[in-house]
Amino acid sequence: MAKSVKPEIRSYPDVDSLNKAAAESIVDTARAAIGEKGRFTLALSGGSTPRALYSLLASGYADQIPWASVHLFWGDERYVPKDHPESNYKTAYQTLISRLPIPPQNLHPIPIELETPEKTAASYEGRLREFFQIPKTGETSTTFDLVLLGIGEDGHTASLFSGDPVLAERGRWVAAVRAPPTYQTRQRITLTLSAINKAENVFFVVSGAAKKAVVKQILEDREVAGRLYPAAMVRPKGRVVWFLDAEAAGGS
Numbered sequence: 001m002a003k004s005v006k007p008e009i010r011s012y013p014d015v016d017s018l019n020k021a022a023a024e025s026i027v028d029t030a031r032a033a034i035g036e037k038g039r040f041t042l043a044l045s046g047g048s049t050p051r052a053l054y055s056l057l058a059s060g061y062a063d064q065i066p067w068a069s070v071h072l073f074w075g076d077e078r079y080v081p082k083d084h085p086e087s088n089y090k091t092a093y094q095t096l097i098s099r100l101p102i103p104p105q106n107l108h109p110i111p112i113e114l115e116t117p118e119k120t121a122a123s124y125e126g127r128l129r130e131f132f133q134i135p136k137t138g139e140t141s142t143t144f145d146l147v148l149l150g151i152g153e154d155g156h157t158a159s160l161f162s163g164d165p166v167l168a169e170r171g172r173w174v175a176a177v178r179a180p181p182t183y184q185t186r187q188r189i190t191l192t193l194s195a196i197n198k199a200e201n202v203f204f205v206v207s208g209a210a211k212k213a214v215v216k217q218i219l220e221d222r223e224v225a226g227r228l229y230p231a232a233m234v235r236p237k238g239r240v241v242w243f244l245d246a247e248a249a250g251g252s
């Protein structure tokens with residue numbers, strides 16, 4: 001596998017300046033992709049951190065991206081209805097999708113309406129492979145132009161948790177997994193490292209002192225962290241940028 005590039009680390013005084021910088025980088029990445037390929041494929045992260053970023057994109061940067069050329073995917077989803085408080089789709093709909101002119105056919109949510117998590121994962125895998133397949137050759141060397149990721153205090157990212165056998169998955173792009181017992185919604189669907197590491201760009205957006213320790217371990221001890229934390233196993237051929245506020249970066 002091609003050697004991954006060293007991550008770029010960008011830290012900001014507070015969460016507002018963090019989100020502004022991340023939004024501007026998303027705009028730049030989107031415009032470059034659309035300029036080059038006529039489309040921008042973005043996999044959204046879940047959880048609570050990106051809510052403010054998505055709201056900012058929908059308000060302050062709405063006219064800076066040709067949204068009709070944007071395709072939205074999800075890096076992971078909880079196996080709950082789309083109107084459930086824990087749904088990552090619901091978060092994105094409320095903060096971003098409902099406020100922007102994104103054509104419905106450009107929305108590619110994880111199909112949690114299917115009767116089992118395994119069928120949901122298999123269906124999403126098929127959709128991704130069809131979407132990213134290079135016509136004629138059928139190869140799928142790269143996936144998303146940009147994958148947005150968060151990180152848990154335990155070093156998980158998307159719904160990839162330490163010790164899960166799915167971390168060794170090299171073929172499949174999507175898997176049904178169960179989060180550790182400490183998590184409210186355990187049944188989840190997630191992109192595998194194989195899919196994430198085929199992305200052109202990966203942005204981690206992390207804020208808050210609670211993440212400081214794990215961020216420090218990941219960024220300062222890549223070797224050890226790379227064996228422990230799924231977030232440290234994200235090593236695409238493309239660019240990785242960590243957007244951190246001062247608290248997550250270990251500042252005051």
Ligand code: 6PG
Pocket residue numbers: 045046047048049050075076077078088149150151152156157158159
């Ligand atoms: C999810 C996310 C997950 C999230 C981290 C951080 O579905 O929960 O994809 O990986 O990014 O758990 O969550 P917070 O932003 O809420 O701290």
